[in-house]
Amino acid sequence: MQVDLGPILTVTGFILGFYFLAFLLSLVIWTFRDIRSRSRDIFVQLLATLLVLVFNLPGLLLYFILRPQESLAEAYQRSLEEEALLQDVEERDSCPACKRPIQPDYLFCPHCHTQLKKACSNCGHLLHLAWDLCPYCGIREPALASEERESSPE
Numbered sequence: 001m002q003v004d005l006g007p008i009l010t011v012t013g014f015i016l017g018f019y020f021l022a023f024l025l026s027l028v029i030w031t032f033r034d035i036r037s038r039s040r041d042i043f044v045q046l047l048a049t050l051l052v053l054v055f056n057l058p059g060l061l062l063y064f065i066l067r068p069q070e071s072l073a074e075a076y077q078r079s080l081e082e083e084a085l086l087q088d089v090e091e092r093d094s095c096p097a098c099k100r101p102i103q104p105d106y107l108f109c110p111h112c113h114t115q116l117k118k119a120c121s122n123c124g125h126l127l128h129l130a131w132d133l134c135p136y137c138g139i140r141e142p143a144l145a146s147e148e149r150e151s152s153p154e
């Protein structure tokens with residue numbers, strides 16, 4: 001009995017080829033998504049995607065070596081933390097004008113007389129100069145937020 005292997009080989013080859021294409025496509029899509037979360041540069045995105053499209057698995061290996069270590073979300077998170085830390089240290093320890101040490105509850109800098117904070121006219125809590133609403137009692141402080149506008153008629 002002679003079995004014709006031709007059609008079986010064709011079908012097997014077709015399935016394998018289809019599987020390989022699907023695999024390659026998913027690699028490319030994964031790379032594109034990954035690089036988009038790590039870089040906003042469209043050139044870098046294209047380059048990374050092409051790298052995997054042309055070189056397949058070795059390309060993916062190269063991409064793992066070359067890709068930015070940090071995702072954009074992680075970098076953003078880190079910059080926020082650093083900024084908050086910096087602001088905290090600056091605000092807590094020194095006058096923004098003369099950089100000399102101050103206490104957090106100072107209204108004015110004792111060295112250069114810069115106004116550092118303002119007191120709520122209703123409850124007396126210390127407020128940042130930029131705030132126009134007291135977070136403690138909820139009263140709006142338009143006069144304190146913009147003292148230069150006081151001279152203009154109501």
Ligand SMILES: [Zn+2]
Pocket residue numbers: 095096097098099100109110111112113114
């Ligand atoms: Zn000062």
Ligand SMILES: [Zn+2]
Pocket residue numbers: 120121122123124125134135136137138139
């Ligand atoms: Zn208040």
